[in-house]
Amino acid sequence: MNEQDWNLIILQYLKKKGFSEAEQAFSKAAGQPLRDVMSLSHRLETHKGVVEHLVSHFSADGDPQAPVDAFDKLVVWIDNSLDVYRGELSRVLYPVFIHTYLDLVSRDASAAASSLLNKYRRRMADAAGSGNRSRSQQLQELQSITSPQQMETHRLVKQLATARHPVRMSSYCHDLLLYYLHTGPGMLPISVVISQHISFELSEMTPSLGHIEDEAGSGSDADDGVDRDDMDAHATNQTEVALGLLQGNIEDLYIEDKHKSHAPVASTAMDADTAAIATASGEDGGQKGAAEGQQSTAGASEPLTKKSKKEKEKASLAAAAAEAKRKERPERVEPQHFVPPLAEELTQQWFRDIEARTEVSSSALPSCCFFTFVNSKQSLTCTAFSRDAVHVAAGFTDSTIRLYDVQQLSSRRVQKQDSNMMDVDHEEDVENEANASQHMSNAVSSTSRPCVRLHGHTAAVYSVDFSHDQRLMFSGSGDGTVRLWKPDLGCGLAALHGHLLPVWDVAASPHGWLLASASADRTARIWASDATKAVRILSGHQSDVDLVRWHPNCHYVATASSDHSVRLWDVASGQCVRLMAGLRNRTATSMAMSPDGKQVACGTDEGSIHVWDLGSARRVCTLQGHVGAVWSLAYSSGAGALIASGGADETVRLWGNAEASVEGSSAMPPTSSLPSMPPGTSSSPAYNPIKAFRTKSSAAVSVSFTARNLLLGAGAFTLRSATHRSLKSKK
Structure with missing residues (x-):
């Protein structure tokens, strides 16, 4: 259209609106006759x-x-x-x-x-x-x-x-x-x-x-972990995240320590070799003559030289391996907040744990130890193991926390060999403890008795966890509070108020003194153990926040909610940086973070396990095998080659990296790994079913790997119905 046509359009608009004066003025200014408007349509x-x-x-x-x-x-x-x-x-x-x-x-x-x-x-x-x-x-x-x-x-x-x-x-x-x-x-x-x-x-x-x-x-969008029609998730998952481990983490410190310890061995072996040769060619030859000197030299230098060469070669190989592993180390991130250094005694203990760690895989399965709570009267709600597996903490619906000393329980069982079953609830202590102070202000050593009861909550205890150094213990309750406890004294230290509704989960950070809590008030909160007010409030879920877990570098926490989504939060800013909304109509019942911080696994109430890659926010695989809710998940220590899951179906199941070989193991048919993303879009491995352990009659409330890769589990013994027992006897 030319300029004349545009003028005609404007004149037609002015005529339609009844602006006769404006129409005449525009026609005169544009030099456009009004009669031309009538012939506009056909042109x-x-x-x-x-x-x-x-x-x-x-x-x-x-x-x-x-x-x-x-x-x-x-x-x-x-x-x-x-x-x-x-x-x-x-x-x-x-x-x-x-x-x-x-x-x-x-x-x-x-x-x-x-x-x-x-x-x-x-x-x-x-x-x-x-x-x-x-x-x-x-x-x-x-x-x-x-x-x-x-x-x-x-x-x-x-x-x-x-x-x-x-x-x-x-x-x-x-x-x-x-x-x-x-x-x-x-x-x-x-x-x-x-x-x-x-x-x-x-x-x-x-x-x-x-x-x-x-x-x-499209319904296929549900498989990739991101709803493509959900612009909120799409924008959130574009945020850059630093998922590397912390600089100076215990694994790196152990490698550095081994690298330094092998260097002096190699230099000492070389010095000993040189000294032996110098001694052989020295004073003995001048005092005893050439023949005796040669014999002495052969007798003194030859054994030392062979031994020193072996030590030197061994030290060189160890140093080369440590150096290669150190160079292959992925990128590390600086701490966002102050991380107190570990005590020397604790550092050496962790070094020994890493030294004694058993590398587990699909072809090298871990040993499993399951703790059964009897006479719990269906009141057990949660359990947690200390890092060294010496203590087991359990929360109950009667608002108490019971701290068990595994060594004391073992020795007590030996002393009572005539008893065919040990009651881990220790009902005989009820009358003695009824007259004790509610807060147990008197110091009680957890090593003096096999079980110590901690009182302070006024409603059911839903979660317990130990700090990284085992000096503190944290608990969340239906009374809306988070409490700090001193396990070695058997007393409470503080009550953290802020949540408006029950606290479903608590998690201690892998480093430092922070802890996280998840509540029915639709928020997760970050606390410092030296303050009584939350330092961050993470708000965004549309329903109860059921689970919370720390990322290994402590920069992020992951939460799972009844709104069928999993979120990753930046602790420093309090912003959501990842949103995985692929659970659909399933509710998360358990969650675990991989040791390298690249994956998060989530178990659901209908028995499936979903594994996401945190970098891309895409689902890696979906694992099917449990019949009923998956109550607990845990990655193996070190490389995280295995995932352990415990469910309401009274089984503990192992899932291995699909890239690892399963030959020689009693592997289950690999029908439950369902990759939900195109190959090559993520470096995270998928997992296949490896083995299932069945308990006698206990739902697996919790599972965890120790630092040495011993698999621990816990659950309450449940009496089956009379109908079930009669059917079992007929079979």
Whole structure:
């Protein structure tokens, strides 16, 4: 169209609006006769869509109802389209809806925005399905945005302004959509929204009835750990994270110590060899003559030389191996907060644990020791093992924590050989302890008695954990408090208040004095053991935060919630940096972090185990094998080659790296590893089922690996029903 045609369009608009004076003034200024307006239609037939867009846009004259009407037309057009196209075309509705709403709010048209939201909110929520809690959250947040001032600072608005919504669509459906937007009257507002905020991923696949989908998008997105239609997750997972281990961690310190210790051995061996040769050619030859000197030299130098060569070669090989391992070490990160150095005695103890560690794999399975709690009357809720496996802490529904000394229990069992079963609850101590102080202010050594009861909580205890140096113990309870305990004294030190509802889980950091807690108030909190107020509040989950685990470098914590999502949080900023929303309608019941900090595993209430790669936020594999909830998970120490899981089905199962060989082991059929991402997109290994250990009649409440890779488990003995026993006897 030339300049004359544009002048005619403006004159037509002025004539339609009845601005006769403006029409005459413009006609005179442009030198355009008014009679030419009547002949506009037949000359602009090829630009009909563009003209109608412009005329419609100008005639709206800022009418806030125009975007609402345009969205109504888009919905009607999509609903009336053929079934084979409707599914793909429907994918644009949700992003167009939210950006149209925000555009109306930015123009201070709150009435039109509210009308649009009330009319289509239920449809948008129902299209996402019950598993997409993030869309429900966005719709709820949209309702709270009613003024331009709120948009300037709102988190969701900032995310939507910078992110382009990805929509997968066939090329044919994309052409149909563009044709309608080009020719349909009044569709300019929708065209602007789509061009600014939607990124199309086109495919040459021809639409068919087998690929019909609704506004929720493709169902295959659930497999990669990131809902592609969830812009919140997509933007969150683009955040850079530093998943390397800390500089100066105990594994690196051990390698450095071995490297330094081998260097003096090699130099000493060389000095001894040189001294032996010098002595052989010295004074003995001058005092006793040439013959005796030669014999003495042969007798003295030859044995020392052989021994020194062997020592020197051994030291050189060890030093070379340590140096190679040190050079191959991945990148390390600096601590974000002060990390107190380990005591020398503790460092040497950990060095000995690493020295004595057994490397486990699919072909070299660990030994397993299972602790059974009898006479617990179904009141056991949680257990935790100390790092050296000397103590076992257990929480109960009667608000008590019981600290067991494994060595004392073993010696007591030996002394009572005539008893066929040991009652680990020690009911005979109830009457003596009933008169004790509620807070046990008197110091009681945990080594003087096999069981010490800790009182302080006023509701069921749901989680216990030991600090990294075993000097402190932490617990979370239904009374909403987190408590600190001194195990060697058997008394409480502090009660941390802040959560409004029960505390479901607590976890001590691998380094330093921080701890994390997860609560039913939808938050996780970071605490310092020397303060009574939380240093960080992690808020973002839409339901109870059930589980919390620390990353090995202490920069991040992972949380799992009843909203069917797993999040990774930056401790320093309190921001969510990873969002894995692939659990769908499953609830997380257990979680573990890999020793290298690259993976997080999560067990669910329906028996599956999901493993995610934290770098890409993609799911590595899904493991099936348990019948019932998976109550506990643990990675093996060192390389983390094995995952141990304990479930309500009274089994402890081992899962091995799929790349490792399983020959020679009693491996189970590898039918439960379901890779959910294309090969080569992640360096994280998948896992296969290796072996299952069955308990007598105890659900595995907890499993963990010691520093030396001994697998520990614990659970309460449960009497089966009379019907079950009769069926078992008949068999």
